[in-house]
Structures are given as structure tokens and as C-alpha cells.
Amino acid sequence: MSPQTRNNLILFCILGVLFFSPLGNFIREKVASWSTPISKFMLSAPNLSQMDFEYRNRKGAYVLNWNVKDVHNQTIDLNSLKGHVIFLTFWDYSNTSSKAILPYIQNLYSNYKHNDQIVFLTISQNSNLKASLEFIQNEHYTFPIYTTKKTDPNLKTDSTPTTILINKKGELVYMSTGAKKWDDQKVKIALNILINQE
Secondary structure (H helix, E strand, C coil): CCHHHHHHHHHHHHHHHHHHCHHHHHHHHHHHHCCCHHHHHHCCCCCCCCCCHHHHHHCCCECCCCEEECCCCCEEEHHHHCCCEEEEEEECCCCHHHHHHHHHHHHHHHHHCCCCCEEEEEEECCCCHHHHHHHHHHCCCCCCEEECCCCCHHHCCCCCCEEEEECCCCEEEEEEECCCCCCCHHHHHHHHHHHHCC
């Protein structure tokens, strides 16, 4: 094998790992979470036509049988949100990937906050809700935050952040982990389609 062919093969393998493997996803998420201009360059829009592989078998499951609490300690039964599109994110203010997506979620929330057909649930996975609220306020984010002790089993994940779309029937439509540009036009189109469905 010639040195040029060997070098091309090595480069091809490295690119394959970076773009098509869980290790590559991990590396891209870590780079995207850095507080540098490169983080915005590295974040990409989510591929809404294809759910993360490990969650595909959950698509279509009814996922509203659980509760959240708001910052005033009021309990909200998610079954009461049936009939609304739900944009749900599990996040943690101490997690750098979570911090990377929050500006995009804020932009998306600002676009839809007056639309009564969609509900944004940004659920802090940190047990200290007060600290999460202080972080949100210091960053001048206006989306509401919640906490929960238990979720629907179909939404269980060990990754933070995790973002989920739920249709008006309460069915899981999309679930993905990691840092992504949630204010991308593709996301808005997908939300508008869900909003216009019965």
C-alpha cells in the first residue's frame, strides 16, 4: 500500500469516527459546549426526520402520565396539556452542553410564546431549583422552568440535555440528546406542522 493511500485511509477512518459514531457525537457535543465562537459554528440543526437510534422504538408512545412543578411549587399534570404541542427539554445549569442550547431555546420560545397551541417545558435536572432559576434570570432567559422527580418511562435518558417533541395527542414525536440549534427554520417548520394537526 502506498503512503498516499495509507494516509487517505487513515483520514477517511478519522472522519468516519467524527461524523458517524457515538464517539464523534460525544466529541462534537463537547466542542459545541465550549464558550468560544467555535461552539456556534459546530452546533447544527437537529435532524427531525430521524430520531436518535436508541429512542426510535419509543416513537408514538403516549408520554403525558407524569407531573412537573413550577418555580412556585405548583404541580402541573401533563395530561392536562393534551391538545397542545409540547417542546420539552431536560437540562442542567451546571452542564456545558445544556448551557450551549439555552440561547437557541430562548429564541424559539420568543417566536412561539404567544401561541396558545404550544407549551415549552424546560425541566431542570438539578435538584436545586433556586440555583437553576437564578442562572436563568442572570442570563435574561424568559422561558419557564420546571422540575420533576419522575418522568414517563419512555422519556427516560441518562443524557443531558435531551430535547423532546410531543404532539397534541400526547405522543412522542421526536427525542434527541446533545447540543443542537433549536431555533433553526427546520424546527419551526416541524412545530408549525404539529400545531396545525388535530
